Amino acid sequence: MSYGPLAVIRRVADADPVTHTPQLPVRGDRHVAPAEPGPRIHRAxxxxxxAFVALVGAAAFRAAPSVLIDPLHAEFGWSRGLISAAVSVNLVLYGLTAPFAAALMERFGMRRVVASALLLVxxxxxxxxxxxxGWQLVLCWGVLVGLGTGSMALSFVATVVNRWFLARRGLVTGVLTAGSAAGQLVFLPLVAWLAERYDWRTATLSVTCAALAVVPLVLWLLRDRPQDVGTIRYGAGPEEALEPGPAAPAGGGAAGRAIGALRSAARTKVFWLLAGTFAICGASTNGLIGTHFVPAAHDHGMPVTxxxxxxxxxxxFDLVGTVASGWFTDRYDSRRLLAVYYxxxxxxLLFLPLxxxxxxxxxxxxxxxxxxxxxVATVPPTVALCREHFGQDGAIVFGWxxxxxQMGAGVVAFLTxxxxxVTGSYxxxxxxxGALCAVAALMALIIRRRPERQTPGTG
Structure with a gap:
């Protein structure tokens, strides 16, 4: 029996309207036997x-710095400036690795890159x-963990969303981003309790186990592209069923592609505005609150736990806010959302000292x-703007x-x-x-509107 293009379209039209899972022939030759009926839940x-679980596992060690500053200072006598410098290296490498990791995922696949990154963490x-x-702290805590977590940075989120989803992109971006940030913060009570009840070494070893536990899950279930398992992106229509879909770019190394995307994006005003606002985002979250809130509260007599x-x-609450931000991003102007958030x-932040x-x-x-x-409610609209303005390179540009x-976070972590x-106060x-966030809000409003013509399925 023949299965030509019309038959394919009919099978897609008959797909489950809830799961969007079409019953398609195996991709390639249109005259082969049809694939087995798809699962009730779309593979995406x-x-x-x-991806959510992997991001939470990677976030475990990034939760440690703020609760280990005082124990390391007490045991080794290292200054807070030195310990903050190690955190700064971690944050900067986390950011610098992201665009190259996104390009490596294009070349070698998400599964290999993510599993390797978890092992490095x-x-x-x-x-x-x-x-x-002190230099060993910078090497282990700064360099190795920075490279590992950077390979599963939010550019990993952008890659998953771009490859596997056409509908609900903002919502999925919000959920995955929230998982990364919330995982980092939710681990804090456990890390703090272990450090106080036993010692800081027990706390760091627990993080090692958490990262290792995720590796088998990644190798078992994570897949690189929908066509690898004979399906299409969630929310895609019949036209994508007849096309090969987004494919890995041919030729060139991962580093070359990452640098090329940067050169192209850097010629635009949009890129620099997005980079500037996101630098302030990192400075006011990971670099400031994420690193120094616990020791600052402890300075005022609050117990570390x-x-x-x-x-x-x-x-x-970040989980709630970021998922909601993803929902808003699917419906409202991303620029205005960023301005409100900042x-x-x-x-x-202006009220915090009081x-x-x-x-x-x-x-x-x-x-x-x-x-x-x-x-991190700022992430879904920022990812959306990168995708809208930079198309296929959107995930890599978001990596930059x-x-x-992370550079903003690293600089502020050290300076704080x-x-x-120097001053004895934060x-x-x-x-x-707080003042920098006001500047970021104004920068977000300067970003030009999204392009009116958008190729279906781009990014």
Whole structure:
């Protein structure tokens, strides 16, 4: 029996309207036997679920720095500036690795890159238990873990969304981004409890185990492209069933493609505005609150476990806020969303110095909830703008934008530790970051509107 183009279209039209899973012939020759009926749940959702777990596993070690600053200072006598420098290296490498990791995923596949990255994170965290000098902290905590987590940065999110989803992109971006950020913060109470109940070495080894536990799941379930398992992107119509779909770019190395995408994007005003706003985003989240909130609260007499618990609450509300941001991104102007997010974040940071105290009180809880809703809500609209303005290179360009995010985070992580050593207070850092967020809000509004003509299925 022949299965020509009309037969294929009929089979797609008869697909389950909820799962969007068409019953297609095997891709390639249109006159082969039809594929077996697809699963009830589209394979894209399984890929997204595995990506979510991998991102949470990678976030485990990134939760450690803020609760280990004081234990490392107490045991080795290292200054907060030195420890913050290791965190800074971690954050910067996390960002610089992202665009090359996105290109490596295009060339070698997500599964290989993500599994290798998890092993690198586990190695870096495990080796810290043997360190006895500051440079070893920078090597393990900064370089190895920075490279590993950078290979599973938010550019991994953009790659999964671009390859596997045509519909619900904003929502999926929000969920995966929230998993990464919330996973980082939700691990904090456990890491803090282990460090206080036992020691910091036990805490870091627990993170090593968490990263290793995710590797088999990635190798088992993560797949690179829909055509690898005989399906199409979630939400795609009959026209994509008749096409080969987005394919891996031919020729050239991963580094060459990453640099080429940067050269092309750097000629546009949009890229620099996105990079600038995201640098401020990193400065006001990972670099400031993520690294220094716990020691700052401890300076005011709050127990480390209580401060870590507040960061975990930020992670919970971040999950809500970022998923909601993804939903909004599917429906509203991404530029205006960014402006609102940055403005609200800046206002909240200006009030933080007035709220820090030796115990948890209602105004502080209000700040935690408010700030948590905004923690990485900026990611879905930023990913959407990269995809809309840079098309097929959107994930790699977002990797470079993420690099600026981490550079901002790294610089502020170091400078804030230095400010604390010199002035004995974190207040200057809070006020400066609040003002920078106001600048980011204005920059977001300057970004030109999305292109009116958008090729179906681009990105």
């Amino acid at each position: 959702w399984w890929v997204a679920a595995v 586990a190695s870096g965290s495990g080796l810290t238990v043997f360190m006895n000098a 209580a401060a870590a618990g507040l960061l975990a609450v930020i992670g919970v 403005a609200l974040r800046g206002v909240s 709220l820090l105290a030796g115990s948890v009180h209602p105004p502080m809880l209000f700040f935690i909830v408010f700030y948590g809703l905004d923690w 934008v993420l690099a600026s995010h 530790g230095l400010i604390r050593d 207040d200057t850092a809070w006020y400066t970051s």
